[in-house]
Amino acid sequence: MTTDTEHDAQTPTQARSAAYRNDRAHVFHSWSAQASLDPVVVAGASGSYFWDESGKSWLDFASQLVNVNLGHQHPKLIEAIKAQADKLCTVAPYHANEATAEAARLIAQVAPGDLNKVFFTSGGAEAIENAVRIARHHTGRHKVLSAYRSYHGATAGAISLTGDPRRWGAEPGMSGAVKFWGPYPYRSAFHASSPEQECERALAHLADVLMVEGPHSVAAIVLETVVGGNGILVPPDGYLQGVRALCDRYGIVMVADEVMAGFGRCGEWFAIDRWRVVPDLIAFAKGVNCGYVPLGGVIISERIAESFASKVFPGGLTYSGHPLACAAAVACINVYRDEGIIERVRRLGDELIAPALDAIKQRHPSVGDVRGVGMFWAIELVRDRASREPLVPYNAAGADNRPMSEFAAACKQGGLWPFTHFNRTHVVPPLTISEDDLRKGLAIIDEALNVTDRYAVA
Template identity: 75%
Template sequence: MGDDSVDGLRETASAARRDDRRHVLHSWSSHGSLEPVVVTGAQGVHFSDEEGRRWLDFSSQLVNVNVGHQHPKLVAAIKAQADTLCTIAPYHANEATSEAARLIAEVAPGDLNRVFFTNGGAEAVENAIRMARLHTGRHKVLTAYRSYHGATTGAITASGDPRRWPSEPGAPGFARFWGPYPYRSAFHSANAQEEGERALAHLADTLMVEGPHTIAAVLLESVVGGNGILVPPDGYLQGVRALCDTHGIVMIADEVMAGFGRCGEWFAVDRWNVVPDLITFAKGVNSGYVPLGGVIMSDAIAETFATRAYPGGLTYAGHPLACAAAVACIGIYKDEGLIERTRVLGETVFGPALQAMQQRHPSVGEVRGLGGFWAIELVRDRATREPLVPFNASGADNAPMTDFANACKKQGLWPFVAGNRVHVVPPLVIEEATLREGLSIIDEALAAADRHCTG
């Protein structure tokens, strides 16, 4: 870090920067090499730093600020709730929490009518797994290799991506399967339909050899998020639902990232008319203004705990400030027509613009997505589909993606870069003109990736 190392911070550095470098351990980072931007404010689809730079937020931070920064209705709801009731133990009822649960149940599919609140997505996944095990009396959970479910013990064990490696051996009772990914098929499929069919056959075989009578749940992201925005082929989720029904297995849809409008639906499963037994949510439920997550459950699973105590809970479950923010956020989705608007933008702006980039840039192997949830997969060679950087690349191996990200930042756009992919995930309130401006910056920045192409 040179002159800004922890032991040699410049006297001119801000107090926020000095205190951060000396006292904060950031997630997924080594504090000796991290150089965080000191954010001083945000508004709409932009945030600002202490050096006066204004960034177009094309990451929605961690794909959670769906209604943008500092939305006045959301801020006002939090302030009003703070004046009334800041916090209360979760064994009480209160208006904000009750109303949030009612509104979430109203937009959830099928008979998912009851909500268990948590502080975030990982805790939601932990509790969904616990519910499935208690409901079925079975212990095993099947999850996909290309998945991420959170960083707590059970959630990170359930995750399929390399972030789980430092935490292994992890919790017991998990087995993995390959989900559909037509561009890099594990099943040598020729097209998306064949990929879906073969992925389902593989899952059926995995259930067979793991023992269906031992399996409590199949846990999967409705649309895979951090591992590539992988949209399942039509029929795949329906097939998973059918397999779960055949064997009495709980289907858990992780919608922490994909839910609440991100895919142009209240929940991504709505696109395929699939009703899981459990849905985990967080992020977009209140756009991250106050930590909140939860599990929405079917009537059948809720009945399991009608006369039997559910053995889990959190001090801040159903926190009034967080739930008041959720009530306001759901109102914003409805009042501003964000769900339908996002679906249309996906079809008329995101998709066409990204497909045009694919034609112009040899580094673009594939674009995919729906709603406001898109990925550009970058390659060195389109013919061989060799990734622009190796799997789980770091340091010098990741230089091409760093070059791309820096080219975006040089023009004032904050990108979401993961592996050999660019995830295009701005706040859903973004105006079309601003969206096109950001897409143009990405288009120009792709020249940095093109320079690393070999084919």
């Protein structure tokens, strides 16, 4: 994904700001070769925009890392954090406090089915770690299934469950992690010719994986309800219902990773609500409070929570249920409700983004597929629509990634900060973005795609 820029690349480091010099001298950045970085020094942000020290601004079509759902510097979230800081900044997690209790109540209130208990973490990866721990101790089993083309976080267990190249540098990883292929109609691993066939064959494949792994040994199936960073892969109707049925058949815990897709991003409180499926555990983070203070967690069904009523859950975090983070979550959930954010996202996805992306696809030979829901969309870029050859190779770097690098640079030059990954760009702006800015951003992408068209067969 895009995390740096060519901005001021020719300016000597000693002539740059103190913030830039200190960053390059002392900050060790994630997922990066440190010497190649030239990060933007972000000086401020508001709504759907952020800007650097020189005042150059970008329309944030990435919502940073798809977490700033309510935009930058939302006054109600800031006010809630300030008020909580005046009252109680932090407290050990073995105490109760008003902010944490209210955040848990509100999260349980919008969760599906009997998911009524919340274990708080500091982010999404820790949520996955603890969901797996809960599932293993609940079932007494060890194996955990997860999909290729997935991302679940960078901690030891979460990265083992991840199904993309970010896992490679952490191997060998957690024992018991087993991969399967999920549905992806545009590049079907099952040679399917329709969404219905993709669903049927993907479920048959998953059933076969369970058969050869031994379903009695499987504690959990962990899957992103809508795959995020690996392509906004919306499951065909019936797929999640089928996974639920397999879990029920074999006593396996179904874990929905909603870290990116949850809290309004897909036009529902949780993406899984779209298919009326109730998992056993939901991992969440990002949109629960838009990352204003780090927060994540696991929403737990009453049935599973009951298994820990008289036995100790062997897990805990110093910052579990941090009052400042939870106060931001309370404010955030109330904004979603009071401002009709969920319904707005659903409407804009259906009425504005979907038709606009379809028109973009018709105009550009480098666009192979567009897909998504709500404000969670991907544009998949190809060299040849007929063969579906990706615009850049899988996990491309350096010169091999030049077409995507040039596309990202064109977006930034046009005043938009994109989210790019492999041969895709994602449309994931703040859920509060104005309709005018949404159209503006799509127009900038439309123009930038002229760059990728030069690499495509007309």
